[in-house]
Amino acid sequence: MIAIDWGTSSFRAYRLAGDGAVIERRATGRGILTVEAGGFPAVLDAAIGDWAAAGERRVVLGGMVGSRQGWVEAPYVDCPAGAPEIAAAMLRLDWQSALGVEAWLAPGLVCRGEGGVPDVMRGEEVQILGALGMLANRSGLVCLPGTHSKWARVRDGWIESFATHMTGEVFAVLRHHSILGRLMPDGDAAISDERWFAAGLRRAAEPGGLLHHLFGVRARGLMGEIPAEGLADYLSGILIGHELSNAPRQPDGSDPADPIYVAGSAELSARYLFALQLTGRPAVPLDPDAAAAGLFSLAAHLEGERIP
């Protein structure tokens, strides 16, 4: 089968063997924001045509491709939910592919947090399902850092609840559109100086609140206390520090020695693992191909229940 993790700004395709092993992987920049309405089938055909020609007949898609801005909207499934509940809500795409494949679209999840306020995810749920085998007792706290970081509490293979923090996007808009970015040199977001990242993490633990701590990035820059090259790291540390101190805790009754499971890009995961380590919370990285494994597990449920 073919698994597609199709997000806002990325497209990742996996060709999987009958046991779920990855035979081949490819990635393009054709995130859904680059695709015009009606253009999704053509992008998919172009991306996996050779795999279909080689005999693959089923495609399972997850991520923002199932959002209102995607191919077609797959309604959210309520938490708690595991692979069976998510698979039961998958949509079969009404699509006459020249390739002769059938395509299934995974839904997102919705949960109700503190105060009854809703939270949503699309795409992270398949990463979590794919990582279940790495979690002790298929349970634990999973952190998926990113533009919109997700923190999910998982028990016995079920995603019980989750919370989103807009950390990555707030960093990006402040870096590129606020006065804080003016003192920073251009450059990538990799940790250039752990010292200033750590200083930001420590700052986040002090009183004053995030909106006050943010201004300190400017003030310390103006006063020459932090060099221009360190300001983005300091800002990143402040934001991630605030995320970590407000993120959900381990599920009740879990072993305090259980690690926090971190699944994200190599660079972001490194930042979060460093930050968690600094605050004395054990953390381990998850397989970056977890999305493929999650889509494979959803397909298995389709096999059992939906396909004659």
Place this chain on the structure above:
Amino acid sequence: MIAIDWGTSSFRAYRLAGDGAVIERRATGRGILTVEAGGFPAVLDAAIGDWAAAGERRVVLGGMVGSRQGWVEAPYVDCPAGAPEIAAAMLRLDWQSALGVEAWLAPGLVCRGEGGVPDVMRGEEVQILGALGMLANRSGLVCLPGTHSKWARVRDGWIESFATHMTGEVFAVLRHHSILGRLMPDGDAAISDERWFAAGLRRAAEPGGLLHHLFGVRARGLMGEIPAEGLADYLSGILIGHELSNAPRQPDGSDPADPIYVAGSAELSARYLFALQLTGRPAVPLDPDAAAAGLFSLAAHLEGERIP
């Protein structure tokens, strides 16, 4: 004399009588960001030429015009500081005006907050000095909402300490550059629906942290719980609520019945007064022309100490 409150995006000029009363006021859009290096004298000449021709000989300027991006940088003065300390650090501009006026530039203030992190202000200090007469015992907590909201603790006419919250700028970048703005209709920032502003204030008091609460703006919009027209108010309420719950408290030993003094634009002050009222904290608005009175009080110190 002539008092100029020259900020990042605004220019306000006041012609003052010998007792400090405002004879005439005018405002232009010539904030310092619109002025090229070297262009400040010409902008000033154009703005107040007729007043100089009518006999005014002294101009006192405050605000971002004294920053690195302004006319010339006037170094920060350490807190605590009152009018005498600020006046003693004013710069006389080396400027041969065709108008025959002399011009003095007010410095900004720097203080050290929690953890020794510096904070800075430029322009708000003259507003505070100008409002001292309205404060009980020339003491109290002054809130100056804006792009960078300032909270200052004042005692016996001295600005003891202050803290900046980036509330206004964070609102603007999220509104215009993040995914949160996509669900919002275009329009101004006036309170269109107090209900959603109040809902945001209440949300800020719940657990989860600001970065999580921000994502709730999107999730509640997606779920149809808040109409598109209410989302900017809800976001504003979340941000101002977080600011209020983390802002400095009244100075030690002050009367708990003392109000919080709020000095800002009419629209922003209304938002903050509403929010403070909702949380049961007494608050009163200050004179919007306080900057002119503050610059007048600085000029009085110049008279006594610096001018032969």
